[in-house]
Amino acid sequence: xxxxxxxxxVCVLYVLILFAVAFIAEKRATxxxxxxxxxxxxxxxxxxxxxxxxxxxxxxxxxxxxxLEFLTIYLGPTLVFIGWFWLLRKMVRIGxxxxxxxxxxxxSSRYGKSGGVAALVTLLSVIGATPYIALQLQSVTLSFxxxxxxxxxxxPDADQTAIWVAAGLALFTIVFGxxxxxxxERHPGLVSAIALEAIVKLAAILAVGIFVVWGVADGPANMxxxxxxxxxxxxxxxxxRWLGLTVLAGAAILCxxxxxxxxxxxxxxxxxxxxxxxxxxxxxxxxxxxxxxxxVIGLEMFGSDxxxxxxxxxxxxxxxxxxxxxxxxxxxxxAATSMVIVAALALSxxxxxxxxxxxxxxxxxxDDPMSGDMRRVALTARRLSIAGVxxxxxxxxxxxxxxxxxxxxxxxxxxxxxQILPALLGGILWRGATRVGxxxxxxxxxxxxxxxxxxxxxxxxxxxxxxILSDGPxxxxxxxxxxxxxxxxxxxxxxxxxxxxxxxxxxxxLGSLMSFPSPLERLQGAQFVNVxxxxxxxxxxxxxxxxxxxxxxxxxxxxxxxRAGRLFETAAEAQGRTGGxxxxxxxxxxxxxxxLAGSVGAATAHAMVAQIVGxxxxxxxxxxxxxxxxxxxxxxxxxxxxxxxxxxxxxxxLQEANAKLTALSRQKDAFLSQISHELRTPMTSIRAFSExxxxxxxxxxxxxxxxxxxxxxxxxxxxxxxxxLLDLSVLEHGRVTLHEGETALSDVLERAVRIAGAQDGxxxxxxxxxxxxxAVTLWTDADRLTQVFINLISNxxxxxxxxxxxxxxxxxxxPGRIQVDFADNGSxxxxxxxALIFEKFARADxxxxxxxxxxxxxxxxxxxxxxxGGLSYVPSEQGTRFRVRxxxxxxxxx
Amino acid sequence: MARxxxxxxxxxxxxxxxxxxxxxxxxxxxxxxxxxxxxxDATLLGGADLSNWLVYYFVIWIGLIVLTAFVxxxxxxxxxxxxxxVTPPPPPRAEQR
Numbered sequence: 004x005x006x007x008x009x010x011x012x013v014c015v016l017y018v019l020i021l022f023a024v025a026f027i028a029e030k031r032a033t034x035x036x037x038x039x040x041x042x043x044x045x046x047x048x049x050x051x052x053x054x055x056x057x058x059x060x061x062x063x064x065x066x067x068x069x070x071l072e073f074l075t076i077y078l079g080p081t082l083v084f085i086g087w088f089w090l091l092r093k094m095v096r097i098g099x100x101x102x103x104x105x106x107x108x109x110x111s112s113r114y115g116k117s118g119g120v121a122a123l124v125t126l127l128s129v130i131g132a133t134p135y136i137a138l139q140l141q142s143v144t145l146s147f148x149x150x151x152x153x154x155x156x157x158x159p160d161a162d163q164t165a166i167w168v169a170a171g172l173a174l175f176t177i178v179f180g181x182x183x184x185x186x187x188e189r190h191p192g193l194v195s196a197i198a199l200e201a202i203v204k205l206a207a208i209l210a211v212g213i214f215v216v217w218g219v220a221d222g223p224a225n226m227x228x229x230x231x232x233x234x235x236x237x238x239x240x241x242x243x244r245w246l247g248l249t250v251l252a253g254a255a256i257l258c259x260x261x262x263x264x265x266x267x268x269x270x271x272x273x274x275x276x277x278x279x280x281x282x283x284x285x286x287x288x289x290x291x292x293x294x295x296x297x298x299v300i301g302l303e304m305f306g307s308d309x310x311x312x313x314x315x316x317x318x319x320x321x322x323x324x325x326x327x328x329x330x331x332x333x334x335x336x337x338a339a340t341s342m343v344i345v346a347a348l349a350l351s352x353x354x355x356x357x358x359x360x361x362x363x364x365x366x367x368x369x370d371d372p373m374s375g376d377m378r379r380v381a382l383t384a385r386r387l388s389i390a391g392v393x394x395x396x397x398x399x400x401x402x403x404x405x406x407x408x409x410x411x412x413x414x415x416x417x418x419x420x421x422q423i424l425p426a427l428l429g430g431i432l433w434r435g436a437t438r439v440g441x442x443x444x445x446x447x448x449x450x451x452x453x454x455x456x457x458x459x460x461x462x463x464x465x466x467x468x469x470x471i472l473s474d475g476p477x478x479x480x481x482x483x484x485x486x487x488x489x490x491x492x493x494x495x496x497x498x499x500x501x502x503x504x505x506x507x508x509x510x511x512x513l514g515s516l517m518s519f520p521s522p523l524e525r526l527q528g529a530q531f532v533n534v535x536x537x538x539x540x541x542x543x544x545x546x547x548x549x550x551x552x553x554x555x556x557x558x559x560x561x562x563x564x565x566r567a568g569r570l571f572e573t574a575a576e577a578q579g580r581t582g583g584x585x586x587x588x589x590x591x592x593x594x595x596x597x598x599l600a601g602s603v604g605a606a607t608a609h610a611m612v613a614q615i616v617g618x619x620x621x622x623x624x625x626x627x628x629x630x631x632x633x634x635x636x637x638x639x640x641x642x643x644x645x646x647x648x649x650x651x652x653x654x655x656x657l658q659e660a661n662a663k664l665t666a667l668s669r670q671k672d673a674f675l676s677q678i679s680h681e682l683r684t685p686m687t688s689i690r691a692f693s694e695x696x697x698x699x700x701x702x703x704x705x706x707x708x709x710x711x712x713x714x715x716x717x718x719x720x721x722x723x724x725x726x727x728l729l730d731l732s733v734l735e736h737g738r739v740t741l742h743e744g745e746t747a748l749s750d751v752l753e754r755a756v757r758i759a760g761a762q763d764g765x766x767x768x769x770x771x772x773x774x775x776x777x778a779v780t781l782w783t784d785a786d787r788l789t790q791v792f793i794n795l796i797s798n799x800x801x802x803x804x805x806x807x808x809x810x811x812x813x814x815x816x817x818p819g820r821i822q823v824d825f826a827d828n829g830s831x832x833x834x835x836x837x838a839l840i841f842e843k844f845a846r847a848d849x850x851x852x853x854x855x856x857x858x859x860x861x862x863x864x865x866x867x868x869x870x871x872g873g874l875s876y877v878p879s880e881q882g883t884r885f886r887v888r889x890x891x892x893x894x895x896x897x
Numbered sequence: 898m899a900r901x902x903x904x905x906x907x908x909x910x911x912x913x914x915x916x917x918x919x920x921x922x923x924x925x926x927x928x929x930x931x932x933x934x935x936x937x938d939a940t941l942l943g944g945a946d947l948s949n950w951l952v953y954y955f956v957i958w959i960g961l962i963v964l965t966a967f968v969x970x971x972x973x974x975x976x977x978x979x980x981x982x983v984t985p986p987p988p989p990r991a992e993q994r
Contacts, residue, residue, distance in 0.1 A: 070947055074954055078929050081958065085965040086922030088915060088972065230948040238947070242933035249929065277973045281966035288958050295951055 010150050010332070017333055018171060021340075024199050025179045025192035032191035033586060040191050041271050043278030049194045049265045050283050051201035053080060053256060054290050055135075056142035056339035057413045059204060062291060064312035066298040070238035073294060075245055077287040079252025087280035090257070091266065093431055095276060097534045098267035101527075106263040106423060107353040110445075113430035113531050114438035115524030121357035123442065124423060127449050128260045128353060129392065130457070131419035132346050134412040136396025137403060139339040140165045146335050149316050169397040172343045173390050180348040181385045190348070194269055197345065200337035205289060207334025210327055211319055212293020215300045219322070226296050233299040234307060247497045251414065254421035260349035261342065268349075343393070351388035359384040403464040411496075412464075415456045418500050422448035425508045429515070434528045436511070439518035444511030448503040455499040459484045551584045554595060557611060562598060570598060666839060681724055685717035727858045734865035741869060746785040748821070749777035752812065755792035761800060761810075768800045768808045768827075776814040779821055782892050787866045791874065794859040795825045795885050803829035803883070820891050824877070826884040837876050911972075918968050921961070928957045 032040055039045060058076060065073035083090065094109075103109045107128065111121030144164045179192040220226040230236060256262050270276075301314030304321050316335070319327040360381055425448075426441035487498060520528065551571075558567035574585035574594070585591050596612050692710040695702065702710075733739050752772065761768050781788075799810050805828045815822045832840060841864045860874075867874040872888040932950060 071950060071954065078954075078958075081961065082922045082925045082929065085925055085961050086919065087965075087969070088918035089922070227948045227952070230951065236947045245933050246930060274973055277969040280969045281962045284958070284962050284965070288955065288962065292955065 007147070007150060010147065010329075013329060013333070014336065017336070018175070021196045021199065022175065022178075025175075025196040028195035029179065029192035040195060043272075043275040043282070045194065045198045046265075046270065046272075046275040047279045047282040047286065048198035048201035049269060050262070050279060051204070051286055051290075052197060052261055052265060052341045052345050053259075054204070054287070054338060055342040055413075056139050056146075056335050057135075058290075059208065059335050059338040060142055060146070060312050060315055061413065062294045063298045063301065063314045064310070066235060066294050067302060067307070067311035067314075068238065069244075070235055070240060071295075072241070072244060072248065074291060075248035076252045077291050079249045079254070080256040081284040081287060082249070083253045083256055084280050084283050087276045090428075090431075091276055091280075092273065093534060094257075095267050095270050095273055097431060097531055098270070099273070100534055101530070104268060104356060105349055105353045106258060106260050106427075107357050109263070109267075110423060110426055110430065110441065111357065113527055114426075114436075114441050115521050115527055117438050117442075117524075118357065118361055120426075120438060120442050120445070121353075122361075123445055123449070125350075125353040125357045127422060127445065128420060129350055129395070130453070131416045132260065132350055132392070133395045133399050134403075134460075135416045136343055136346060136393065137400035138412055139343050140168060140396060140400045141403075143168050143336060143339045145313065146316055146332055149313060149320065150332070165397055165400055168340075169393045172340055172347065173393045175340075176344045176347045176351075176389045176393075177386050180344070180351070180389065181382055189269055189271070193344065193348065194265070197265070197341045200341040201286075203330075203337045204334035205286065207330045207337075208290055208293060208315065211297060211315055211331055214322075214324065214327060215293060215296050215318065219300050220296065226299070229303070230295060230299050233302055235295065235298055235302065241494075243497060244494065247500055248414070251417050251421060251500060254424045255417040258420040258423040258427060259417075260353065260420070261346040264345050264349040264352075343396070347389045347392045350392045351385045354388040354392070355381055355384035359388065411460060414496055415460055418456065418496065418503065419449075419452050421500075422452060422503060422507055425504070425511045429511055430528075431531050431534075433515075434525075434532045435515055436528065437515045437518045437520045438524055440511045440514030440516075443514040444507040444509075447510050448507030451503040451506060452499060455484045455487055455502065456495065459495070551587050554587060554612070555584065558595060558599065570595065663838065667842060670839060670842065678724075682721065685721050689714050689717045727862065731858055731862050731865065734862060734869065737869075739869055741784040742786065743782060743784050746781055746783060746788075747777075748779040748781055748814065748823070749774060751781075751785055751788050752777060752792060755789045755796060758789070759793050759796040759800065761796055766800060768796070768803065768810055770796070771809060771811045773813060776816075779814065779816065779891075781821070781889060783870055783889065787870065788889075791863040791866050791887065792825075794863045795887075798859060799825070799827045799829070799883070803827045805829050805882075816891070820872070821889040823887040823889070824884055825887070826879065826882055828882045831879070831881065831883050832876065834878070837878065840876060841874070914968060914972050918965075918972060921965055921968065924964075925957075925961050928961070929954075 028040060058073075062073040062076070097103065098109065101109075101112050103112060107121045107124040110124050111117050114120050147164050175196075176193075179196070180190055216223060216226050220229055256266075297314055297318060298311065301309070301311060301318050304318060305314075309317065316328060316331050319325075319331060363380060363384070422445055425444050426436070429436040430441070484495070487502060490498060555567060555571055558570065562570070571585055574591045578585050578588070578591075592612055599611065692714050696707060696710055696714075756762055756770055756772075760766050761770050796810065799808065803810070808827060808829065810825060810827045813824045813826070815824075841860050864874045867887060867889075871890040874888075875886050877884040877886045932953070
C-alpha cells in the first residue's frame with residue numbers, strides 16, 4: 004500500500020504536470036499555434052468539470068442508497084445537451100455577441116446592464132458555491148485518509164491536507180486565471196489543464212469499472228445477474244424525485260457559474276456545440292456506466308456498513324490493485340481540483356466585476372474606468388476574490404467538521420443556482436421580461452431557498468438545530484423550514500424546489516408584466532431574444548497573430564499605411580518582438596483604440612477593435628454611442644457645408660470687385676493719360692502762340708488776332724475741363740446748392756436741344772420728340788436738369804456711329820415719377836463696359852479719340868441723384884438707351 | 898437523388914433537420930420520464946427489475962447520443978456547405994420569435 008508521503012509526492016508531481024501543460028498551452032496559444040485548443044474535443048472535455056468529486060465518488064454511494072437515482076444527475080444535462088441547437092447555441096451566441104464574462108454579467112446585460120441584479124446573482128452564486136467547494140475539499144481529504152498508514156510526514160491530518168489543497172488551487176487559479184485581463188476572458192492554459200484532468204478521471208473510473216466487470220465478475224451477463232441479487236435491487240424508487248432531480252440537474256448545468264464559464268465564456272467556436280451536443284452526453288454515460296457494478300461489488304466485498312462513497316477507491320485497494328487505486332485517487336483529485344479552479348475563476352470574475360470594482364469606483368469617484376490604473380485594480384480584485392472564495396470554502400469545511408450532512412449540499416447548491424433559471428430562460432426567449440421581474444423572482448426564490456434548505460443544512464452540519472428552525476420564527480410553525488406552509492414535507496429538497504422555483508417564476512412573470520422596462524433594457528431584450536438576426540456565428544478562434552494582422556489591415560485603412568506601420572512597429576519593439584507585429588495585449592489595444600478614436604470616434608474604434616479581437620459583434624450601447632457620434636459628425640459637416648457655401652459666395656463677390664477694380668484702375672490710367680493729353684494740348688498751343696506773339700516781329704495784326712483767339716479758346720477749354728472736375732467734386736461731396744423751382748419738362752428739353760445745337764436742320768443728329776407727353780410740370784433745378792439732358796444729347800452727337808444718327812426722346816409717366824428715355828440708333832455700348840460708363844474717369848472704347856474727358860456721365864448721374872431721381876443705362880437690342888428718372892412732385896416735401 | 902425539383906430542397910431539408918434537433922430533447926424527456934409513470938413506486942416486485950431498467954436507460958441513452966450525433970453532423974455538414982455559398986440559409990422561423 005502506498006504511504007502518505009508517497010501519495011503527497013504523486014500529487015505534487017501531478018500538479019506540476021498540470022502547471023506545465025497549462026504553461027505550454029498558454030504559450031502556444033499566444034503564438035497562435037495551439038490548434039488542439041480549438042478542437043471540439045478539448046471543449047467537450049472542459050465541460051466535464053460538471054462531474055466533480057461529489058459525483059466521482061458520490062455516485063456509487065447514491066447507487067447503494069437510492070438505486071438508479073444517481074442517473075438523474077446525468078440525465079438532466081443530457082437532455083439539455085441533445086437539445087443544444089435550441090438553447091445552448093443561443094446562449095453561446097449571445098455570450099459572444101454581448102461579450103459576456105459570467106452568468107451574472109449575462110443576466111445583468113439582458114436586464115439593462117443592471118448592477119443590482121448582477122450583484123444579486125453574484126451573491127447567490129457565491130453562497131451556493133462555497134459549501135460545494137467545501138465538499139470538494141472534503142472528498143480530497145477523505146480520499147487521502149483512505150491511504151492512512153502514515154509515512155515520514157506522519158499520519159494525514161485532514162485540516163492540513165485541506166488547507167494545502169486550497170492554497171495550491173488558489174495559486175494555480177491565480178497564475179493561469181488572472182495572468183491578464185484578457186479582452187475575451189479566455190484562459191487557454193486553464194482549459195487545457197482541465198481537459199487533461201477530464202481524461203484522467205474518465206480513465207480512472209473506466210479502469211475500475213472494467214476491472215470490476217471483467218476482473219471480479221465474469222463479464223456483463225454475470226454482472227447483471229449479480230445486480231439482481233444485490234441489495235441495490237431492493238432500493239426504493241421515487242418517481243417524483245426522479246422527475247425533480249432530472250429537472251434540477253438540467254437547470255444547474257445552465258446556471259452554475261463554473262459551467263457557464265466553460266460552456267459560454269471559454270467557447271471558441273459555435274460549431275463545437277454540435278460535437279459537444281453528443282460527445283458530452285457520451286462522456287457522462289461513460290462516467291456513470293460502471294457506477295452500479297462498482298456499488299454491487301463494493302457491497303459484496305465490504306457489506307452495507309462501509310462508506311459506499313469511497314467504494315471507487317476501496318474496491319481496488321481491497322483487491323490489492325494499488326496502481327489502480329492510485330489512478331482513482333488522481334481521478335478524484337482531478338475532479339475536485341478542476342471544479343474548484345473553474346468555480347473560483349468564475350466567481351472571482353463575478354465578484355470583481357459586479358461587486359468589488361463598482362464599489363471601489365464609487366468609493367474613489369474614479370472618472371476613467373478603463374485606465375491602466377483601473378485594470379490593475381480589477382486584476383488585484385480578481386486575485387483577492389479567488390483567494391477569498393477558496394478561503395470561504397475552506398472555512399465552511401472546517402466549520403462543518405467534515406460531517407456527512409455535507410454530502411447533501413450538492414443538490415442544495417444546484418437548487419440555489421437554479422433560481423437564476425427563470426430570469427435566464429425568460430431573458431433569452433421572452434422580450435417582455437423586465438429587470439423588476441428578474442430581481443423579484445431571483446430575490447424571492449433565493450430567500451425561500453436560504454430559509455428552507457441552506458440554513459437548516461448549515462445548522463445540521465453544525466450539529467445543532469435551533470428552536471427557531473424546528474418551531475418556526477415567533478412560534479409560527481407554518482414558517483418553519485421543517486413544515487413550510489404547514490406541509491408535512493417528506494422530501495425537503497423537492498418541497499423547497501417547488502416552492503422556491505414556483506414563487507420565483509410567478510413573481511418573475513408578474514413583475515415583468517406589470518413593470519415598464521427602460522430603453523436600454525428593451526434594446527438589450529431585443530438583442531438577446533433575436534440574437535440570430537443581429538450577429539454572425541463565431542467560427543474558429545482567431546489566433547493572436549491572426550488578430551494582430553487583421554488589426555494592422557484595419558489600422559492601415561484608417562490611419563494610413565505609414566502611420567499604422569510605425570505604430571505597430573513601435574509596439575512590437577516595446578514588447579521585444581521582431582517582425583513588426585505586436586501581440587495584441589490590452590495595453591496595445593488600448594493605445595490602438597485611442598489612435599483610431601482620433602479618426603473615427605471612440606465608440607466606433609472600440610467596436611472595430613472588439614470585432615477583430617473579441618470576434619464579438621457590436622452591443623447596443625456601442626451602437627447608441629456610434630449613432631451619437633455620427634449625428635455629431637453629420638451636424639458638424641452640415642455646418643461646414645454652410646460655411647463653405649458662404650465663403651464661396653464671398654469669394655465670388657470679391658472676385659467681381661477685384662475685376663471691377665482692375666478695370667477701373669486701367670480706366671484711371673487711361674484717363675490720366677487722357678487728361679494730361681487734354682491739358683497738355685491746349686497748354687502747348689497757348690505756349691507756342693504766346694511765344695510767337697512775344698517775338699513781335701513779322702506778325703501782322705490779323706495773325707496776332709488769330710493767335711490771341713486761339714489762346715483764348717484754349718484757355719476756355721482748359722477752364723471748362725477744370726470746371727467739370729470741380730463740378731464733379733462738389734457734386735460728389737454733397738456740397739452742391741440746388742435752385743429748385745417750378746418748371747415744365749418740355750421747356751427744359753427745348754433748351755437742352757437748343758444749347759446742344761441739335762435743333763431741326765442743325766447738326767447731323769436728328770431728335771425725335773413727342774411734345775404731348777412732355778407736358779409735365781416739375782419741381783426741380785431746371786439748370787441742372789438741362790445740363791444732364793445736354794450731356795446725353797451731346798454724347799449721342801459725338802458717339803452715335805449710325806449713317807443717319809437719330810435720337811428718340813420719350814417721356815413716360817409712372818406713379819410718383821417720370822421716366823425720360825434717350826435712345827439713339829448707334830451700335831450701343833459693349834456689355835462689359837456698361838458697368839463702368841458712369842465711373843468718373845471712364846470712357847467707352849467707342850469714345851476713344853473723341854474729345855471729352857469722360858466726366859459727363861459721372862456728373863449727370865451725380866446730379867440726378869441729388870435731384871432725387873437717377874440715371875441708368877438700359878440694355879436694349881439696338882442702340883444706346885439712357886433712362887432718366889425724376890420724382891414727380893409739385894413742391895418739395897419740406 | 899435523381900430528381901431536383903425545387904432549388905429550395907436543401908434549405909427545406911436543413912429546416913427539417915433543425916426541427917429534429919429541437920425535438921430531440923422532447924424525445925429524450927419522453928423516454929427518460931416514461932419509467933416514472935410505468936414503474937410507479939414498484940419496489941416490492943423483486944426479480945430483475947433494477948438491472949432491466951438500468952439496461953433500458955443505457956440503451957435509450959446511447960440511442961439519443963447516436964441520434965444527436967447524426968443530426969448535429971448533418972446540420973454542420975450543410976453549414977459547411979453553406980459557408981462556401983454566397984448566401985447563408987435564412988434563419989429558421991422559430992429563432993425570429
